[in-house]
Amino acid sequence: MADIVELEAADLTEDTQKGKFLTFCMGSEFYGIEIKYVTEIIGLQPITEIPEMPEYIKGIINLRGKIIPVMDVRLRFRKPYREYNDRTCIVVIEIREVSIGLIVDSVSEVISIPDEEIVAPPNVAKDGNKYIKGIGKVGNDVKLLLDSDKLLNETDLETINDL
Amino acid sequence: MSSQYINEPMLDLFIFESTQLIEQMELLVISNEKSSSYDSDAINEIFRIMHTIKGSSAMMLYNNISGLAHSMEDLFFVLREDKPQDVNYSELSDLVLEGIDFIKLEIAKIRNGDEADGEPSELNKRLKVFHSKIKGQNINVTIGNEVNSQERSTLENQQYYISKVKTNLTASKNIFEATIHFEPDCGMENLRAFSVVNDLQELVEEYYHIPQDLDNEDSASVICEQGFTLLLKTPYSFDEIHKVLVQTFSLKNLQLTQVENSELFNDLQNESHFLLGDSPLKIPAVLGREDLFTNQGEKESLLAAAQQIIISVSVAKLDQLMDLVGEMVIAEAMVTQNPDLKGLELNNFDKAARQLRKITSELQDIVMSVRMVPLAGTFQKMNRTVRDMCKKLNKEVRLQLLGQETEVDKNIIEHISDPLMHLIRNSIDHGIEMPSEREAKGKFRIGTITLEAKNAGGDVLIIIRDDGQGFNKDRILAKAREKGLIQETEDQIKDKEIYNLIFLPGFSTNETVTEFSGRGVGMDVVVKNIEAVGGAITADSVPGKGTTITLKIPLTLAIIDGMNIKVGDSFYTIPTTAIKESFRPKSTDLIVDPDNNEMMMVRGQCFPILRLHRIYQVRTDVTELTEGIIIMVEHDDKTLCIFADELIGQQQVVVKALPDYIRNMKKVRGLAGCTLLGDGSISLILDIEGLMI
Amino acid sequence: MKKLLIVDDAAFMRLSIRNMLQKYDVEIIGEAENGAVGLAMYKELRPDVVTMDITMPEMSGIEALKAIKAFDPQAKVIMVSAMGQEGMVKESIINGAKTFIVKPFKEEFLYQTICKVLGI
Numbered sequence: 001m002a003d004i005v006e007l008e009a010a011d012l013t014e015d016t017q018k019g020k021f022l023t024f025c026m027g028s029e030f031y032g033i034e035i036k037y038v039t040e041i042i043g044l045q046p047i048t049e050i051p052e053m054p055e056y057i058k059g060i061i062n063l064r065g066k067i068i069p070v071m072d073v074r075l076r077f078r079k080p081y082r083e084y085n086d087r088t089c090i091v092v093i094e095i096r097e098v099s100i101g102l103i104v105d106s107v108s109e110v111i112s113i114p115d116e117e118i119v120a121p122p123n124v125a126k127d128g129n130k131y132i133k134g135i136g137k138v139g140n141d142v143k144l145l146l147d148s149d150k151l152l153n154e155t156d157l158e159t160i161n162d163l
Numbered sequence: 164m165s166s167q168y169i170n171e172p173m174l175d176l177f178i179f180e181s182t183q184l185i186e187q188m189e190l191l192v193i194s195n196e197k198s199s200s201y202d203s204d205a206i207n208e209i210f211r212i213m214h215t216i217k218g219s220s221a222m223m224l225y226n227n228i229s230g231l232a233h234s235m236e237d238l239f240f241v242l243r244e245d246k247p248q249d250v251n252y253s254e255l256s257d258l259v260l261e262g263i264d265f266i267k268l269e270i271a272k273i274r275n276g277d278e279a280d281g282e283p284s285e286l287n288k289r290l291k292v293f294h295s296k297i298k299g300q301n302i303n304v305t306i307g308n309e310v311n312s313q314e315r316s317t318l319e320n321q322q323y324y325i326s327k328v329k330t331n332l333t334a335s336k337n338i339f340e341a342t343i344h345f346e347p348d349c350g351m352e353n354l355r356a357f358s359v360v361n362d363l364q365e366l367v368e369e370y371y372h373i374p375q376d377l378d379n380e381d382s383a384s385v386i387c388e389q390g391f392t393l394l395l396k397t398p399y400s401f402d403e404i405h406k407v408l409v410q411t412f413s414l415k416n417l418q419l420t421q422v423e424n425s426e427l428f429n430d431l432q433n434e435s436h437f438l439l440g441d442s443p444l445k446i447p448a449v450l451g452r453e454d455l456f457t458n459q460g461e462k463e464s465l466l467a468a469a470q471q472i473i474i475s476v477s478v479a480k481l482d483q484l485m486d487l488v489g490e491m492v493i494a495e496a497m498v499t500q501n502p503d504l505k506g507l508e509l510n511n512f513d514k515a516a517r518q519l520r521k522i523t524s525e526l527q528d529i530v531m532s533v534r535m536v537p538l539a540g541t542f543q544k545m546n547r548t549v550r551d552m553c554k555k556l557n558k559e560v561r562l563q564l565l566g567q568e569t570e571v572d573k574n575i576i577e578h579i580s581d582p583l584m585h586l587i588r589n590s591i592d593h594g595i596e597m598p599s600e601r602e603a604k605g606k607f608r609i610g611t612i613t614l615e616a617k618n619a620g621g622d623v624l625i626i627i628r629d630d631g632q633g634f635n636k637d638r639i640l641a642k643a644r645e646k647g648l649i650q651e652t653e654d655q656i657k658d659k660e661i662y663n664l665i666f667l668p669g670f671s672t673n674e675t676v677t678e679f680s681g682r683g684v685g686m687d688v689v690v691k692n693i694e695a696v697g698g699a700i701t702a703d704s705v706p707g708k709g710t711t712i713t714l715k716i717p718l719t720l721a722i723i724d725g726m727n728i729k730v731g732d733s734f735y736t737i738p739t740t741a742i743k744e745s746f747r748p749k750s751t752d753l754i755v756d757p758d759n760n761e762m763m764m765v766r767g768q769c770f771p772i773l774r775l776h777r778i779y780q781v782r783t784d785v786t787e788l789t790e791g792i793i794i795m796v797e798h799d800d801k802t803l804c805i806f807a808d809e810l811i812g813q814q815q816v817v818v819k820a821l822p823d824y825i826r827n828m829k830k831v832r833g834l835a836g837c838t839l840l841g842d843g844s845i846s847l848i849l850d851i852e853g854l855m856i
Numbered sequence: 857m858k859k860l861l862i863v864d865d866a867a868f869m870r871l872s873i874r875n876m877l878q879k880y881d882v883e884i885i886g887e888a889e890n891g892a893v894g895l896a897m898y899k900e901l902r903p904d905v906v907t908m909d910i911t912m913p914e915m916s917g918i919e920a921l922k923a924i925k926a927f928d929p930q931a932k933v934i935m936v937s938a939m940g941q942e943g944m945v946k947e948s949i950i951n952g953a954k955t956f957i958v959k960p961f962k963e964e965f966l967y968q969t970i971c972k973v974l975g976i
Contacts, residue, residue: 067819180868233939357949
């Protein structure tokens, strides 16, 4: 079990959550996800596979009696699959009452990125960038900011039809 | 609420208890109405319920409820005490049910935090008229007077009430006059005065009081205004009498004076001669305490009965509890199956771990079962629907309830109550014929509606069956065509498909609306409600014989008995009801046809084999049929042999829906949902019907 | 502390009485839901005072009052009545109830009545 990071998201008001991102890494890239969507971060859990699902839906997990689906973000972005290890984390996000776990290589930290440091992504839709809604600059680093809503709700017709 | 002591839990308790009592009373009324008289137990029970509600609602200052309950209590008091003949029980039931509805509505308002502002005075009036009617029968005097007229006339003649005189008059020396004022609002002042008199019994030889008649409730207001005046003759001294009187409860003011002149006394005595020694009170013989309990055992059982308490718990808390238990189960597995323990020889630890596992799994079972509620309550509410409908439409219908003990998750119950009511109204309105028509058709005069619940193949089926005229196929077809719901010609469409057209949105129209079953909404609302819990609804009908509507409540939320099986690292659960048998196959029983379809020969019959690992693409080492296990399942006369690695065991499981995200992505063939196993891992519940397609 | 036994079939009334007496020096040592249980608890717990509902299943308040009085002639029983029960209130006075209160009642009144019954 990896360390379990308890986020006290509930204590943060909308205001203090604004501009805050949870960052995680996948390969050499850093991604950010708005903290207001994140409910908790858990270590890797046993995943029950569901047949006939797209490859990036790894299955479902039991989160304290609540069954939630988990998505491998790597596969969602069509990056090569990587064996899970003890750094692998599941970031549980909730958008409009839908909970889902995102499997990421590892989480790093919560950072603030002011609006003026965020630029629109270049228009290259091919390699999965359509789930990036902005690029945040933090010092010399660049964080790809996820469009969580799209990630969850945009049905990837291509993949489903493949089944 | 004016009093600060009325707090939240009290309001909750008031609502909870009153609702239960009212529902209990409704059942009593409906079941007794059928036998066209009320048995004495029911009368007692209803009397007691109304009395309790009267008191509780008065405490909560809901005076409208309290007043109405009082009127109904009075009514049942007369029924209980006077046992009047020729009571119009049908009218009585109507009135009482109306009262029940009123109280229900008020309680609903209170529950919603609204003002309980219903006005029952009109109903009260009708209750009083009915009260006088049944009261009148017994005493043969003019009706319309609430107080028993006979009693009153006796009381009016009764000038003074004088107790039995115990000692010789001449022995008494002292005559006192006492005037007592009670605290305002202490209630029943006449009886408080009676209490004073009662306390003095032992001390006085003779007494008179004003007002004279302490049984009459009107005296209470007289005492309030003018006080209670006593004239008494006693051998005791001023101080001794004063000492007794000053202990009077709710005493505000006492004036006690010694009267020298005994003339007044003599006058009074002459006038009231006829009453001496004649107590108007009927007091039942005092029961010895030996009679109360015949033996010690009985007493203990009574005590035990009282200690079995039922409490209400919010469903949210139960959900929370269930989640926590789920978390505990995982934690248990994390401890007992901790990788750090690998390879260690830990006898005592294992023993303790087994005990822990046993307890957690029992705990999980209990928590799961707590949420389940039998359908009985919902079913019995339908009695009222049937009754009201029959009354309005002049039809005669008997409601038969089967399988009431079938348990369903509380959340589901809330969703099916309205649809059921609607379907039953429909049956009575459109299905069951008028009694004369039924007789003409050679049917029983009284129609029957059967409401049945059963567990079937992991589903809960709720079946509403009537023996009415059945659906009119042609009319349904015509209408569906008119609405553009079908294109096929009549011979292209099966009867059953035609009947199920009624569930299509937009099928019901105002044309079929009657006061009851219509209400401007149609079957589509019923369908929507059932679908909201993931259920399905089907109809079948035989012209002239009746209609059957079946609600299939899915596994979701329900608890089922399941057989857990394993394929590779995956777990699956098969509803036990679908399983015929399971066995390790012998290679001699296996058949492969030219198309490579595998089949199993069982007692001379051939059944197809379905390899779970193959259809769900699960990696497993067990691919030889003879190494695994065959589970024979059955649905609607079809049989299938499911092949899995091994059986894990049988267990009650709570069915959970797959997450919406998954369901929206794709409906996976053969999966009904999922459940949590004892170790916190997830098992997928198989939908046998789905696997057979 | 004054020891009180509440006998009432309505859980709501038992809670009401309990709540009302919260701030006073009255200890509720028992709650019984009918007369028979009330009697058994009286014998076991020997309260200083009893509040007794009149209409109850199993054994009515009056029957229980009689039985308690037969067991302990000194028993101090306050009948809890409601409008319309005049006859039964009278019967209970005759059978030895110390006094009675009429629903709805206020907490001060309840407490004063208890004190008075106990001769305080």
